[in-house]
Amino acid sequence: MEKENKKGLDPDFNDILPEEEYIEEQKPRPIWQTLLLTGVAIMVILGLLWLSGGRQAFFYRKTPPIKEKELQSILEAEKIVVPLNIIVFRNTGNLGSQRDAANIVLLVENASRIWAQADITLSIRVVYSIETSDETISQFFKTPSLLAKDIPQFDRTSFNLFLVRSLGGINGIAFSGIKSLAVADFTTVYDFRATAHEIGHLLSLSHTDESINRLMFRGANGMELTEGEVMAAYAFALELFGK
Ligand SMILES: [Zn+2]
Known part of the structure; x- marks a missing residue:
């Protein structure tokens, strides 16, 4: 009792x-x-x-469907278009992306609005969906440079954006050697910011610890580029994609 x-x-x-x-x-x-x-x-x-x-x-969350405001151009230079070849790994397992077409367009448009400050426009060239297993996806991210050549949809004349549900705890990753980046569906920062950050790496930029407001600061939502970064990225994009 x-x-x-x-x-x-x-x-x-x-x-x-x-x-x-x-x-x-x-x-x-x-x-x-x-x-x-x-x-x-x-x-x-x-x-x-x-x-x-x-x-x-x-x-880790899916980014809500917000429209990011376009950032002011710093250089006022002629626009360079950076083409994106998008490869979506799909399955019903743990790693297949669940993004639909509208979501992918919004992702790239918002990332492009960040890059407007460097007069760089991200443009979708084509979106491929590849049905594949979790095992193949995780294998791909262990040795992307070896396996990319086996993917017929891989395009050496563009930046290749790989979309997956999860990247094992990171938001995005850049593979500079094969001009590729990967972004997860579930991220700790806005997915378009993660995308714009990885594009920054592909355009030669390194990390900064100076301010959380900067695009190249790790793991935050900062979007600012310095004049030096803008000039370096613009020159790099011009070399790769300028006419
Ligand atoms: Zn980074």
Whole structure:
């Protein structure tokens, strides 16, 4: 009976403390102790959720269909079009992308609005969907330069944008050697910002730690390019895609 009453007073810890605790305890638990134990229990539960893959649910999201505002040109130079050959790896497993055509167009348009500050326009050349297994997708990202040549849709005259559901915890990645980038469906920053950031790498830019507002800052939503970055990227794009 005593045990039942204690349980009734303190229902949160029925599953955590051994039964004996309730029987032996004489006085009611002080409130500070209850709060402390509640805090510990919440942290343990959050930790377990994090470890069991809840991490994705907490921080990795699909970007909502927002329209990014076009950034002001810094150089006021003639526009260069950077063609994108888009390859969407699809399946119903864990790695196949679920993006539809409208979502892909929005992704590229928003990334292009960021690159407007360097007078660079991203333009979709073609979108291919490739049905393939999770195993093939993860193998591809381990050795992209070896496997790209086996993909008939791969285009050496464009930047190749690979779209997948997940990249094992990163938002995007650039493979400069094969002029390619990959972006996940679920990202911790806006997907178009991740795309624009990786395009920055393909256009010769490196990371900066100077300000979170910068496009080349890691893992944030900054979109600014410096005049130096704009000039370097523009010159690189001109070399690759200028007429
Ligand atoms: Zn980067």
